[in-house]
Amino acid sequence: MKKKRAFLKWAGGKYGLVEDIQRHLPQANTLVEPFVGAGSVFLNTDYDDYLLADINPDLINLYNLLKTNPQPYIEEVRRLFTSEYNQKQAYLDVRRQFNESKDIQFRSIAFLYMNRFGFNGLCRYNKKGGFNVPFGSYKKPYFPEAELEFFSEKSQKATFICAGYKETFDRVRPESAVYCDPPYAPLSHTANFTTYAGNGFSLDDQAALADIAERTVAKQKVSVLISNHDTTLTRRLYHGAKLNVVKVKRTISRNGAGRNKVDELLALFQPPAE
Template sequence: MRSALKWAGGKKKVVNEIASLLPKQGKKRLVEPFVGGGSVFLNLDFDEYLLVDMNDDLINLFNIIKNQPLSFIGDAEKLFNSKTNQADRYYQLRDQFNQSSDPYERSLLFLYLNRHGYNGLCRYNKSGGYNVPFGRYKHPYFPSEELHYFSQRAQKATFIQGDFETAFSQLKSNDVVYCDPPYSPINPTSNFTAYAGNSFSDEDQQRLVNCAQKAKHDGVPTLISNHYVDFTKELYKDASKKKLFQVQRTISPKGKSRIKVKEVLALYK
């Protein structure tokens, strides 16, 4: 099942790769410190889910879909029509989102902006303002089926806003952890880690590995995704197991830049 959100770096196409390396025997709860669009939790069966992300708008949206699915879906669909699929109206609604402090209104507009904005980006400026430009799609898709499915799956999930250490601080012995952090850049000009208004540095990448190693010591396996570059080769040198594969990158507006890149799954078990 697809996520209701368009999400740069979403994992729907590589869920099978993740599932092949993620330990499940004796594990009842999946913990995701970077839930993102939610494709992994939507497609892997566990008794429970603990899903964390730094993006407050994302977690707020997920909790509202979980708790108020029918009213939310009905209200959200009203924002998907020919009048709202115009650049001027998009920027008006983007301004409305940035000025709003109402959680329900922000959630409706967050879904609208996600589906009408450029290429599935979720980006904020340094002041916390959502600044993704208009996407110019002919007929933005309203994900009714995906929202209904998400609300059903979410009944077994707990969504929390916070740093990834928030998730690791709540681990139990029957947990398994999957981490999809903002990726290390392929090169300095391709760095895009500020999806939640905060950068994710090399030091943060190391801090994540430190959490994975501690969890391993406590008997909780952790699987981490990332680009396979010189930095991550060294970063994951002590992983119990690694798996390499190639994926298609489509975030670039230039077709010739949409090339396959190598990714790594690093398991600490």
């Protein structure tokens, strides 16, 4: 099957790691993803069904809209992919309306528009919950119609929930596999740590996720795969897992010379063989 791209730009998206993740994901009936993000793993695997979660309600509302009523949504959002809306003031107006609105349909349309027209496809909110990514100044942002349609078709096998990782793990049942793509641990103590959807993912969360993964494996007899930076900290946290190292290209500065390959871990927690 040809590799499928997500319709959203996404920091830390797993499109480039899909083949490695596929190799280490175990067979199961259901794939559970507590950090679904843009959904590259979902789009490029073939399970009977999926439980896909994220703490960002705008993301989950958009996915549910695409699942239940895709064509009106696609036609409406297409209207914003014009030169008229590819201007800073137009972008700022849509962003302001988004932050003032509670209408799910409008927020979902604006969310995709801002994802494609905003700077670097970032998804960032301030402490008051306002989307605050600046205008991106792209020549002609791509309208991902084919990607939207494929996502909608594939989503018929999925249940999307707005939930944290602890709540999502509570819903894991036997015959499942779990893939976790949390906000990554910092490469160093001085590294900036990204605030995601208004909530920081702390080092305590990193430890709690590893602990919940181990407990779920023991209780439900399922396998849990976690991706993260390869650091002393993550190796300690995942000491009970089978560790696989993969190299991933990361942009660490604005110029081309800043594109380096860094090591990432794929940590697989598995129940003991009977």
